[in-house]
Amino acid sequence: MLRLKTSVWFMGLFSLCIYLSPAAHAQTGEEIMKKVNSVMGHFPSAVAEVNLTTGKGNRQRERLLRLVSKQGDGRRQLIATFREPASVRGVGFSTELDIASDERQSWVYLPSLGGVRELKGNQQHESFFGSDFSYSDLMGRDAEQDSHKLVSQDGDFYAITSTPKSKKDLYSKLDYKIAKSDNTIREITFYDRKGAALKRLTNIDFEKVDGVPVLLKSEMKNLKSGSVTLLNRTSIQVAVELFDYDFGPEALQ
Numbered sequence: 001m002l003r004l005k006t007s008v009w010f011m012g013l014f015s016l017c018i019y020l021s022p023a024a025h026a027q028t029g030e031e032i033m034k035k036v037n038s039v040m041g042h043f044p045s046a047v048a049e050v051n052l053t054t055g056k057g058n059r060q061r062e063r064l065l066r067l068v069s070k071q072g073d074g075r076r077q078l079i080a081t082f083r084e085p086a087s088v089r090g091v092g093f094s095t096e097l098d099i100a101s102d103e104r105q106s107w108v109y110l111p112s113l114g115g116v117r118e119l120k121g122n123q124q125h126e127s128f129f130g131s132d133f134s135y136s137d138l139m140g141r142d143a144e145q146d147s148h149k150l151v152s153q154d155g156d157f158y159a160i161t162s163t164p165k166s167k168k169d170l171y172s173k174l175d176y177k178i179a180k181s182d183n184t185i186r187e188i189t190f191y192d193r194k195g196a197a198l199k200r201l202t203n204i205d206f207e208k209v210d211g212v213p214v215l216l217k218s219e220m221k222n223l224k225s226g227s228v229t230l231l232n233r234t235s236i237q238v239a240v241e242l243f244d245y246d247f248g249p250e251a252l253q
Contacts (some may be wrong), residue, residue, distance in 0.1 A: 029148035029160045032178070036185075037143035045070045045242045049235040054131045056227045061130075063088060067138075070242045074099050077247040078139055082129075092252040093128070093135065099142045102166050106135055109252035116249040125170040132199060132220040132229040136170060146174070156180055171198070182206075184213045197223050 046069050053062045064084040070077045079094040095106040106119040119126075125134045146162040153159065160176040172195050177187035188201040205217040214236065220229045245251060 029150040033143040033148040044072045045240045047237045048233050051232040054229045079247050107249045132222045
């Protein structure tokens, strides 16, 4: 059962359900994404329990993890720790993004090795423990990381194409589908560096709390392999008091 405290918000990749006031004038892609960015910063912290199911066809595996995120002072921080099954219990991942420089640091903790190792360079763009999300996907994106263009719209949706400013980015572009009815992001298609569609995130289920849509369930599909990862959030809390020492290699260990 979903448990919510105060007005609910969840940041980064897990806050893709965003409420915006209806525009009084025609908006550009930049204006829309800046408003998204502003709303994402409304709550500085979030904690969620997440069921993560990954696989293809009948070959699936399920894991339970806890996600904690915090943002402010130009930084985003996240830590993920696995609870179940026993084979991955205690495994952890933490990452920190400096928005202005678009630089991030990431670490992984493996109990079997008894230590923390830092992920370097392209390692941060590898699969998150066999799922269809990359390590960097978990943090989500800040509007300042990309250039945004409103490509088209109909009665129901805005279509926005975002192009990363950094040449080191994993993606060449991202296509967003945003519902006009409540300004939630319903879909994102990610393209690899060669311009081919790589994977697609679909937001499946939402719940409104105090008029704000809250994302409960989302799916990431690898468009090349057909593999699918489902994220089902069973508990979300916001405005939790968190500190810098709750993240990073020390917190993992």
